[in-house]
Ligand code: HEM
């Protein structure tokens with residue numbers, strides 16, 4: 001029988017090419033995580049909706065593709081630069097301490113270069129493959145997110161109201177890419193996503209209030225310990241989202257099935273906010289956050305599926 005002592009490391013270690021592949025895929029995962037892929041995906045859904053509604057009757061696949069890839073790259077750049085700027089604060093918060101920068105799996109220099117390259121590539125693609133209005137809105141979105149919202153996070157609780165502007169501009173990018181203009185319809189899409197964000201991030205701000213305080217971020221729950229103002233604000237914004245959700249039908253952008261669906265969904269979102277307000281709790285905030293993840297994709301789907309009669 002072969003004595004145990006003769007079993008060498010090479011008997012159990014993976015072959016060299018396999019560990020090299022694992023190291024490369026680990027690196028790729030670290031870089032990809034800097035782009036917050038799930039948020040970029042959701043942002044791109046709002047872009048598609050803006051584009052398709054603007055292009056009813058004749059979407060141009062090549063322009064749509066350039067718009068999506070271009071905006072995706074710009075949004076990825078925004079997240080990357082945001083994490084580069086917040087690396088020290090992210091290290092102090094549990095939710096973000098495991099990110100690639102605080103864990104030192106990617107260097108600040110690499111992240112800033114990646115952010116700049118993604119941003120330039122995305123802007124160039126939008127200019128070449130979409131149009132100037134779409135590129136201008138995307139550039140404004142990037143600048144507002146990175147140069148205004150991100151530096152304001154540790155300074156004022158108004159940061160989120162300002163961050164909601166770049167958050168709501170992506171459907172306008174889509175609309176501008178397909179129509180070359182920014183009109184009333186683009187404003188209706190902007191308004192829905194803008195108002196939708198308040199209950200979304202106020203629920204998050206409540207759930208992570210201790211974490212935000214550790215990181216020195218000024219969020220409403222940090223100056224509102226019993227959550228009454230936070231929950232009231234979430235409810236008021238959910239309430240204003242009810243008429244805003246109906247606007248697309250009123251301005252001839254969507255039909256009556258959309259109207260009914262949007263009414264029911266916005267009332268359900270409002271009910272979750274009211275329930276959170278009636279008895280502020282983590283469970284209530286979690287329900288409201290889950291409802292936010294349900295409301296937006298469904299309303300956007302109805303918008304695309306139900307054109308005006
Ligand atoms: C001021 C505006 C916003 C703020 C402060 C905000 C904040 C956040 C935070 C902190 C999370 C992480 C929650 C967690 O880890 O449990 C999150 C998740 C998410 N947000 Fe927002 N958000 C905003 C706007 C938006 C917009 C405009 C979209 C897309 C249209 C969006 C889509 C998402 C998605 C899809 C997730 C889940 C991502 C994941 O699980 O990785 N958010 N948001």
Ligand SMILES: CC(C)=CCC/C(C)=C/CC/C(C)=C/COP(=O)(O)OP(=O)(O)O
Nearest residue numbers: 043071074075078082138141142163166167
């Ligand atoms: C085209 C383009 C530039 C699109 C960008 C749109 C975008 C990134 C929307 C997200 C909005 C937002 C304020 C997210 C929260 O970031 P956060 O910094 O509060 O999140 P964190 O605390 O998890 O870092």
